[in-house]
Amino acid sequence: MARSRKPKVRSELKNVSYELFIGVLSVLSIFNLVLLYVMQGSSSIQLVLYVMNALFSAIFLGDFTYRIVTAPSASHYFFRSYGWADLLASLWFPQLKVLRVFRLLRVFRLMREVGPRKLWDTLIHDRANSALMTLLLMGILVMQFGSLSILYVEEDAPGANITSASDALWYTIVTISTVGYGDKYPVTNAGRLIGTLIIVVGVGIFGTFTGYLANLFLGPSRSESHDEETDAATATDDAASASAPATTGPLPPVTTEHTAKGVSAGAVAGAVTSGAKAASGAGAASGAGAASGAGAASVAVPPASTEHLTQLLEQYERVTAELRELVGSTPRGGASSDG
Secondary structure (H helix, E strand, O other): OOOOOOOOOOOOOOOHHHHHHHHHHHHHHHHHHHHHHHOOOOHHHHHHHHHHHHHHHHHHHHHHHHHHHHOOOHHHHHHHOOHHHHHHHHOOOHHHHHHHHHHHHHHHHHHHHHOHHHHHHHHHHOHHHHHHHHHHHHHHHHHHHHHHHHHHHHOOOOOOOOOOHHHHHHHHHHHHOOOOOOOOOOOOHHHHHHHHHHHHHHHHHHHHHHHHHHHHHHOOOHHHHHHHHHHHHHHHHHHHHHHOOOOOOOOOOOOHHHHHHHHHHHHHHHHHHHHHHHHHHHHHHHHHHHHHHOOOOOOOOOHHHHHHHHHHHHHHHHHHHHHHHHHHHOOHHHOOOOO
């Protein structure tokens, strides 16, 4: 059976989950630019923010490449859909990172075209992509704010061994990945509380991410599952069509009188069957009693049962004769007698 697959339609707006992921990262990167000016007195915290901005730049550069390759018109995306702003904001120059605000315009356009209700329904039904983007976003958020929090709490504590930006980032990454080397650890109560939260979130992130990867590589693809469901439905329809009886012509029209006669015949037939069963049961009981008493071979049927059965048989024969007359008087092929 030939399987027809729909060609993929290119669009500047990508998957809803992906667009929201890029939009949230854009907001977070702009927030980091503000933090860089606020935290000028702490070189360690600024270093953490620089590392996170470098990670965002790499993600945004990959996003620009993905969009310009899959866009319906590369020139239209670059010049009219703020592709140039995406490219400049993805570079390493701090002065150009403010151009990431143009990515928020794309998210706003997505919200306006799709609508909040449909947007929510898409996120609920497209659980695979939504879960993946949520995991990646959670990992980035925990990496940044976990590192900033643990560094802020442990940097000046007595006997602390998390005293630099590299120590904080290393501790957060090792804790999220559930490796736990133990070379870096918090010594204050607030730091241990933050470490506990990082551990709990990290276990959830990596556990879900592992299940997603297993389903991605070992489970059937979406197109194969759709083709299998289509083939199964087609096979079922073919089997039903083959088992259905073939008709050589149109059936005669069914009227209310025919229906009433059929119901009456069915009722009489049921009554005859019940009477026959009652008579046979009574005869069997009488025969058993006679055989046990005197060994007689004949069975006597009560007169009342015989009369009732005879009346039912006569009524059944009358209804059957009427039905035969009706069927014989109905023209075949559903044509009217006037034609």
